[in-house]
Amino acid sequence: MPLLSLKPHFSRFLNAKPGRLHFAAHSHHPWPDVSFEAHQRAWLAAAELIDLKWDTIFGDVIPEAQRHIARLLSLPDPSTIAFAPNTHELVMRLLSCIRRRKVRVLTTDSEFHSFSRQVTRLETAGLAEVTRIELEPFVDFPLRLREAIEQTEYDLLYFSHVFFNSGYLIEDLASLVRACPHDKALIAIDGYHAFMALPVDLSTIASRAFYLAGGYKYAMAGEGVCFMHCPPDRALRPVDTGWYAEFGALGSERKGKVAYGTDGSRFLGATFDPSGLYRFNAIQRWAQIERVGPEQVRSHVTELQQYFLRELDALQHPHLSRSTLRPPDGARGNFLCFRTALAESLTRSWMNDNIVTDCRANHLRVGFGIYQGVADLEAFLRRISRQH
Numbered sequence: 515m516p517l518l519s520l521k522p523h524f525s526r527f528l529n530a531k532p533g534r535l536h537f538a539a540h541s542h543h544p545w546p547d548v549s550f551e552a553h554q555r556a557w558l559a560a561a562e563l564i565d566l567k568w569d570t571i572f573g574d575v576i577p578e579a580q581r582h583i584a585r586l587l588s589l590p591d592p593s594t595i596a597f598a599p600n601t602h603e604l605v606m607r608l609l610s611c612i613r614r615r616k617v618r619v620l621t622t623d624s625e626f627h628s629f630s631r632q633v634t635r636l637e638t639a640g641l642a643e644v645t646r647i648e649l650e651p652f653v654d655f656p657l658r659l660r661e662a663i664e665q666t667e668y669d670l671l672y673f674s675h676v677f678f679n680s681g682y683l684i685e686d687l688a689s690l691v692r693a694c695p696h697d698k699a700l701i702a703i704d705g706y707h708a709f710m711a712l713p714v715d716l717s718t719i720a721s722r723a724f725y726l727a728g729g730y731k732y733a734m735a736g737e738g739v740c741f742m743h744c745p746p747d748r749a750l751r752p753v754d755t756g757w758y759a760e761f762g763a764l765g766s767e768r769k770g771k772v773a774y775g776t777d778g779s780r781f782l783g784a785t786f787d788p789s790g791l792y793r794f795n796a797i798q799r800w801a802q803i804e805r806v807g808p809e810q811v812r813s814h815v816t817e818l819q820q821y822f823l824r825e826l827d828a829l830q831h832p833h834l835s836r837s838t839l840r841p842p843d844g845a846r847g848n849f850l851c852f853r854t855a856l857a858e859s860l861t862r863s864w865m866n867d868n869i870v871t872d873c874r875a876n877h878l879r880v881g882f883g884i885y886q887g888v889a890d891l892e893a894f895l896r897r898i899s900r901q902h
Contacts, residue, residue: 539883552796556789596781610754676707676847683845739790756783849881
């Protein structure tokens with residue numbers, strides 16, 4: 515049986531629509547109840563302090579959030595964390611650090627749209643030269659990516675920790691980072707589907723690799739609280755820059771010189787909605803009280819996945835089975851991905867039956883989280899068994 519029993523802590527989200535079965539933690543994760551009061555605190559702080567609220571945000575709220583992230587990722591210095599409303603802003607600032615007319619990018623064919631759309635547009639505009647390594651076949655992907663890392667000339671290496679369209683998990687990030695022979699190349703890892711979903715230890719690559727993630731998925735905090743770990747002494751002066759990036763450099767400005775903070779603040783933008791940070795901090799405090807960390811989340815989800823697959827074996831569903839599971843075996847994230855031409859129609863049909871899953875092209879994604887138990891899986895299986 516799963517180790518956790520945290521469903522009561524998500525009552526506001528789960529009871530908002532009676533009978534709904536939510537199997538999309540990999541997309542928009544339900545928020546724990548403690549986030550409701552935290553959201554109110556953000557509003558009340560604005561009402562009480564008005565402009566002075568930023569002293570509290572930069573003096574207390576942001577440093578607390580940085581400490582939580584550093585703890586979760588085994589980072590040596592919390593100040594390397596920069597926040598933004600979305601990862602796209604951070605990607606653009608990182609790209610703006612590269613001083614070439616045509617940026618050379620080594621990536622994969624399976625990155626999320628916040629990166630893939632932008633880099634494709636730069637490519638079509640003649641501003642980027644992009645090499646994409648195919649994710650499939652999965653069996654030799656790490657080898658093929660490593661060979662490309664060692665042999666290709668590039669300014670930016672960008673790949674996912676857990677891939678959004680299949681759940682494929684890269685287990686050894688450090689070996690890929692160490693394989694990069696170009697010291698001036700920037701290395702960025704999209705960790706959105708890994709952060710708070712499974713244990714992540716960046717301690718050995720913290721000085722070399724950027725790491726991007728946020729609150730929308732397994733961090734359970736919703737929109738507006740994305741972040742990037744920024745290694746010291748790399749990409750120090752983003753051309754795409756907001757005035758908040760000056761906060762860490764106040765008093766050091768010289769006429770005609772644009773000043774930057776020396777820590778992660780150099781990647782900050784401008785005025786933003788801080789309510790997500792309030793939610794994130796409250797959720798992390800709650801998680802520590804409940805002793806729920808990435809290890810416990812991963813263990814719970816793994817048990818749910820194994821139970822679900824065993825029941826699917828007995829159900830013999832024509833579209834959800836081990837034969838359509840991608841990747842078929844090996845390491846994967848906290849959702850199961852089934853390849854079927856009916857992914858979109860099944861998703862719509864299940865939505866009409868109050869079951870929330872989602873799809874990416876012909877990949878149907880079924881996600882699991884700490885707000886679920888075996889009873890939720892049994893209800894899901896009963897409903898879909900009526901439709902085939």
